[in-house]
Amino acid sequence: MLDYRLGEEHEALRKTVEQFAREVVAPAIGDYYERDAFPYDIVRQMGDMGLFGLPFGEEHGGMGGDYFALCLAIEELARVDSSVAITLEAGVSLGAVPIARFGTPEQKAEWLPRLCTGEMLGAFGLTEPGCGSDAGGTRTTARLDDGSWVVDGTKAFITNSGTDITGLVTVTAVTGQTPEGRKEISSIIVPAGTPGFTVAEKYSKVGWNASDTRGLSFAGCRVPEENLLGERGRGFAQFLQTLDEGRVAIAALAVGLAQGCLDESVTYAKQREAFGHPIGENQAIAFKLADMEVRAHTARLAYYRAAEKMLRGEPFKKEAAIAKLHASECAVTNAREATQIHGGYGFMNEFPVARMWRDAKVLEIGEGTSEVQRMLIARELGF
Numbered sequence: 243m244l245d246y247r248l249g250e251e252h253e254a255l256r257k258t259v260e261q262f263a264r265e266v267v268a269p270a271i272g273d274y275y276e277r278d279a280f281p282y283d284i285v286r287q288m289g290d291m292g293l294f295g296l297p298f299g300e301e302h303g304g305m306g307g308d309y310f311a312l313c314l315a316i317e318e319l320a321r322v323d324s325s326v327a328i329t330l331e332a333g334v335s336l337g338a339v340p341i342a343r344f345g346t347p348e349q350k351a352e353w354l355p356r357l358c359t360g361e362m363l364g365a366f367g368l369t370e371p372g373c374g375s376d377a378g379g380t381r382t383t384a385r386l387d388d389g390s391w392v393v394d395g396t397k398a399f400i401t402n403s404g405t406d407i408t409g410l411v412t413v414t415a416v417t418g419q420t421p422e423g424r425k426e427i428s429s430i431i432v433p434a435g436t437p438g439f440t441v442a443e444k445y446s447k448v449g450w451n452a453s454d455t456r457g458l459s460f461a462g463c464r465v466p467e468e469n470l471l472g473e474r475g476r477g478f479a480q481f482l483q484t485l486d487e488g489r490v491a492i493a494a495l496a497v498g499l500a501q502g503c504l505d506e507s508v509t510y511a512k513q514r515e516a517f518g519h520p521i522g523e524n525q526a527i528a529f530k531l532a533d534m535e536v537r538a539h540t541a542r543l544a545y546y547r548a549a550e551k552m553l554r555g556e557p558f559k560k561e562a563a564i565a566k567l568h569a570s571e572c573a574v575t576n577a578r579e580a581t582q583i584h585g586g587y588g589f590m591n592e593f594p595v596a597r598m599w600r601d602a603k604v605l606e607i608g609e610g611t612s613e614v615q616r617m618l619i620a621r622e623l624g625f
């Protein structure tokens with residue numbers, strides 16, 4: 243039977259995060275954003291609420307929830323601010339999930355408890371300065387030498403990689419050649435502070451300014467052989483799986499932003515008067531609001547559907563790509579319309595819609611561009 247109403251636990255979580263976003267994040271985040279500062283205090287409170295442990299078992303210090311619960315939390319945060327939402331999304335789906343899914347019992351015991359409390363953040367380093375969409379073009383290498391992996395290379399645009407609480411980065415690296423002559427790619431856990439691992443200054447970004455994004459370099463960086471994540475040569479398959487799930491979470495983030503733009507615009511359109519009446523009484527504005535509602539609504543259904551298939555254990559690659567593609571494009575359009583509805587004030591940074599406009603664009607780029615999503619969907623259609 244089709245039923246997309248939230249169950250009691252999911253609804254309780256959604257409400258709690260909604261309240262937290264409204265009461266704690268909203269009043270404080272603008273200041274962090276304008277200073278390009280990482281919101282440690284907010285992240286600590288998100289950790290105290292258990293958000294970083296949502297989809298993990300209690301034996302690892304998690305909340306015993308599911309990935310959909312994580313998506314709901316991300317959506318509610320992004321209704322107010324995307325920097326904190328992406329910090330949670332990347333910390334869990336890129337930082338902790340690969341360890342939970344592919345790690346040895348020792349790796350899980352070492353990292354998951356601190357990742358689940360948010361006391362420590364994990365990052366995932368796939369993209370390189372020379373390749374992002376074409377991730378098979380990885381040039382970073384790792385060679386075995388006397389019981390250690392020696393990592394050399396560079397990574398670009400890595401979220402959560404250089405905060406004071408970053409504990410590890412899992413990097414993809416070429417570890418040899420397959421029998422067919424292709425690159426053998428493996429994933430290796432590099433703890434923060436390992437000699438030979440350098441984290442660059444934060445990028446100056448258009449948006450997500452209160453989120454930490456950096457370039458990384460590795461020069462003769464040695465980590466124990468046991469830091470291989472999962473099987474040697476499975477790195478490519480691991481990140482494809484990680485990204486399929488991550489796309490559902492990014493779609494949730496995009497829905498939150500699309501909804502936040504609508505929330506702000508409805509309020510503004512009722513208050514702001516022009517030509518003697520509220521601007522929302524003009525059908526041109528009311529229709530914009532109606533279209534924004536349609537986008538948020540349909541994008542939410544798309545990610546619910548992808549999450550449902552994921553939780554059932556059914557193939558969900560196409561649904562995840564559809565949700566990510568549709569939700570990110572809806573977010574960009576809603577952000578543009580929200581700015582328009584706010585007129586000149588929409589271009590002023592003190593208004594949340596200005597931040598949302600700056601934050602929206604990257605949703606069409608990160609964790610697979612819109613073109614990559616279309617490639618995935620077309621491939622599922624046989625092209």
Ligand SMILES: Cc1cc2nc3c(=O)[nH]c(=O)nc-3n(C[C@H](O)[C@H](O)[C@H](O)COP(=O)(O)OP(=O)(O)OC[C@H]3O[C@@H](n4cnc5c(N)ncnc54)[C@H](O)[C@@H]3O)c2cc1C
Pocket residue numbers: 332336365366367368369372373374375376398399400401402450455604607608609610611612613614
């Ligand atoms: C703020 C931010 C945070 C990020 N966080 C992380 C992170 O934590 N970890 C990580 O590993 N990466 C991260 N990324 C990297 C992100 O995933 C990549 O930027 C993205 O995958 C695109 O790769 P690229 O930038 O190399 O673009 P390219 O791959 O060079 O693409 C450039 C353009 O060409 C298009 N294109 C490429 N190939 C094709 C094709 N075959 N057909 C049609 N069009 C094509 C693309 O769609 C795009 O429009 C982050 C990026 C940003 C901006």
